[in-house]
Amino acid sequence: MRTLQPTPNIAADRAVLGSRNRVEVEIQTHDDDPRWQLACRIAASGSLGRSRLLSRFLLFIVDRHIRNRTDEVTEQQIGILVFDRKAGYDSNEDNIVRSYARNLRRRIDDYYAKEGKDESLRLDIPRGGYIPYFTDRSPQEEAAQALMSAVDTDLPAALPEAESLPQENRQAPHDPPEVASRSVKPVFLWALGTVAALCLGLIVGLAVPRRRPLFPGKDRIATSSERTGSDSFWRQVFPSNGETYVVPSDDGLVIMQRLTERPVPLASYINGDYRKPKQSSDNAADAELLKLGARRYTSVVDLDFVSHLSQLEEVSAARMVVRYARDLRMDDLRTGNAVLIGSIESNPWIQLFASQMNFRQIINTDPSKPSGLLNTHLQPGERELYGAPGKDHTYGLIAFMPNLTSTGHVLIVGGLNTAGTQAATTFLLTPALMASALAQARDANGHLHSFELLIEANSFAANASAPQLVAERIYKS
Numbered sequence: 133m134r135t136l137q138p139t140p141n142i143a144a145d146r147a148v149l150g151s152r153n154r155v156e157v158e159i160q161t162h163d164d165d166p167r168w169q170l171a172c173r174i175a176a177s178g179s180l181g182r183s184r185l186l187s188r189f190l191l192f193i194v195d196r197h198i199r200n201r202t203d204e205v206t207e208q209q210i211g212i213l214v215f216d217r218k219a220g221y222d223s224n225e226d227n228i229v230r231s232y233a234r235n236l237r238r239r240i241d242d243y244y245a246k247e248g249k250d251e252s253l254r255l256d257i258p259r260g261g262y263i264p265y266f267t268d269r270s271p272q273e274e275a276a277q278a279l280m281s282a283v284d285t286d287l288p289a290a291l292p293e294a295e296s297l298p299q300e301n302r303q304a305p306h307d308p309p310e311v312a313s314r315s316v317k318p319v320f321l322w323a324l325g326t327v328a329a330l331c332l333g334l335i336v337g338l339a340v341p342r343r344r345p346l347f348p349g350k351d352r353i354a355t356s357s358e359r360t361g362s363d364s365f366w367r368q369v370f371p372s373n374g375e376t377y378v379v380p381s382d383d384g385l386v387i388m389q390r391l392t393e394r395p396v397p398l399a400s401y402i403n404g405d406y407r408k409p410k411q412s413s414d415n416a417a418d419a420e421l422l423k424l425g426a427r428r429y430t431s432v433v434d435l436d437f438v439s440h441l442s443q444l445e446e447v448s449a450a451r452m453v454v455r456y457a458r459d460l461r462m463d464d465l466r467t468g469n470a471v472l473i474g475s476i477e478s479n480p481w482i483q484l485f486a487s488q489m490n491f492r493q494i495i496n497t498d499p500s501k502p503s504g505l506l507n508t509h510l511q512p513g514e515r516e517l518y519g520a521p522g523k524d525h526t527y528g529l530i531a532f533m534p535n536l537t538s539t540g541h542v543l544i545v546g547g548l549n550t551a552g553t554q555a556a557t558t559f560l561l562t563p564a565l566m567a568s569a570l571a572q573a574r575d576a577n578g579h580l581h582s583f584e585l586l587i588e589a590n591s592f593a594a595n596a597s598a599p600q601l602v603a604e605r606i607y608k609s
Contacts, residue, residue, distance in 0.1 A: 157213045161193045167198060167266050170253050179243035186236050189214050193257070197264050205262050218418075224402075224461065229399035233262060234375075240555065241450060245378055259453040361570040362563035366446040368580055369469060369532075369543050375453050378441060378463050380434035381474030381546075382457040384427035388479060395495065401458070401480040427458060432552050434473050437557040442469070451602070457481060462536070469540040474553065482544055485533050490605045493517075493529075493548070504548060505529060505586065514603055518586065528556030528587040528599065532580065533571070547587075555599040565599070572606045582607040 162168035171194040174180065175187035192214050196205050204213065209231045211217040215228050223229065235255055244251065254267045302330040369377045388406075389396055396406040438454060441447055455464070457479050464470065465484065476493050478483050486492050491505045504519035505527055518527045529548035535542050545560055547553040559565050573583045 151477070153281070157192065160199065161194070165198055166253060167264075168194060170251065170255055171264075173251075174240060174243050174248065174255065174586055177243050177247050179247060180236075181239075185215070185232060186239060189232055189236055193262055194255075194264050195232060201342065202263050202406075205339070206602075208337065212264060227461070227463070229262075231462075232468075233257065234243060237450075260455055260459070270581050293576070294317070305385045319437070352549055359515060359563050361567055361574070363446055364574070365566070365570055365576060365580060366444055369471065369541060370444075370451060371469065371540075372448065372451065374468055374540065375451050376469040376471065377460065378454045378471045379457050379460055379473060380430040380438060381478035382480075383429040383431055383478060385480075387429075387480045392490070395477075396480060398480045398483045402462075430456075431550050431553070433554045437473060439562075440557075440561055452534075465537045465542065467539070469535065469542065471543045471545065473550070473557075474546045480544070483533070484536065484545070485542060485544065486532055488582075489531055489544075489584060491529055491531075491584055491603075511603070518588075518602070524590055526552040526555060528552040528554075528559070530556050530560055530585040532583050534582065551589065552587075555587050558589075559585070559599040559601070561585050561599045569601070569604055569606070572604075573608075575608075 141320065168519070171190055173192050180186050181192075189210070192210070193205050196202055201223070207223050208221075210221055210229045211221060211223060212228070217226065232282065237259070240255060240257070244254065250271055255270045256265045256267070258265055308452070312397050315474065321433075360379055368603065385396060385401075385406075388394075393477050394406070400406040408509045442449060442452060457474075460470075460481055470481075471484050474482070476486065477495055490508050492508060494506050496503045502517055502519055504517050507514055507516050510516060526548055529544065529552075531544040533544065547556050569583060569585055573581045575581065584605040585601060587599045588602045589599040
């Protein structure tokens with residue numbers, strides 16, 4: 133065993149990486165393991181150049197994966213153990229791990245395109261996490277890897293937020309909150325049932341191939357002009373020269389807000405204050421309910437939409453980054469494209485773009501006050517408020533907007549409830565339904581202006597019927 137400097141050489145029988153912050157990092161070699169042999173070949177290749185930090189990053193995560201110590205493969209731990217950051221550093225301010233991870237993924241792709249083109253084993257680091265993933269390079273495995281890169285089930289491994297909670301506040305994701313008072317038992321039973329349904333939906337959505345159409349009419353043969361318009365649209369949402377973040381809804385946040393009747397503004401969502409009990413409250417039940425805001429739940433409708441996006445011919449799995457809403461950063465919406473799924477309640481990032489939109493969602497916890505999609509600039513025949521979803525009726529919204537620096541695009545797809553989101557995603561994925569709006573929004577050069585589409589549908593058992601366009605806004609100026 134020998135001690136290396138913070139930027140070690142690759143060759144080592146067994147290395148302990150010492151940092152200036154006096155954190156020692158042990159990386160073992162695994163000479164008989166083909167995964168380790170592959171990692172060493174990539175680390176020593178010209179594709180990684182002379183970057184010892186990239187090599188160190190790669191060997192660290194592969195070693196921890198082989199040794200089943202993936203609890204150390206988190207953004208916070210990698211920052212400390214690989215990049216010599218101080219314990220407790222703010223990863224929101226210092227994005228060195230995410231930056232190097234993006235670079236490492238590109239270098240690995242370069243390796244397989246050049247030096248490693250004959251490798252029989254494929255190493256990938258699925259976006260949204262840092263745990264390496266190994267597959268045989270058969271056609272079937274390549275197809276599976278494309279979807280794995282898009283829908284990554286190891287999201288928690290990359291996230292600092294779970295680390296920020298005190299140890300006594302942490303719970304297993306499927307543990308129901310303990311009831312502190314008999315008076316709140318019905319509420320907790322309702323919450324537990326909702327959470328269980330969401331968990332089941334998440335498992336089913338990830339495990340079952342969902343290649344069926346969202347509704348039967350979707351797969352009718354589209355005209356060539358309809359197909360061309362749709363293809364052009366998706367190429368602008370998922371450009372070949374940059375990454376597009378696909379952000380499903382945070383349904384645990386919705387449950388928490390409705391039970392506590394505390395709306396969560398974006399600033400509170402970013403810094404995590406919404407998970408802290410009010411100083412004036414000494415109710416243990418409130419503290420338990422707030423833990424729902426730290427859970428990672430999303431809906432089957434969102435997962436179905438993500439699955440369909442990953443299968444579009446215009447979408448490259450290497451450029452599609454699925455990121456949980458709580459893990460998105462402001463810089464992601466400044467420099468890249470994004471698809472935000474949900475509502476202002478389930479995906480607070482949508483709040484950033486509300487001021488630019490004509491149809492704005494308003495939510496009132498008081499049932500005597502109206503909720504729904506507010507039409508801020510009425511046109512003839514339109515209503516001022518497309519109200520809260522009825523028992524058998526709902527609304528969805530599609531908005532195509534510039535990102536925060538007008539260097540890319542943000543696509544917002546959501547609804548007043550799950551059925552509303554399903555109506556919007558169904559409409560969006562149907563070229564024949566989108567054709568008219570896309571034709572109006574397209575300029576002479578083929579680029580699309582911003583637009584909003586208000587969608588309605590009947591709702592049956594939380595599922596939407598065939599969607600219809602209610603109103604549209606095309607912003608050509």
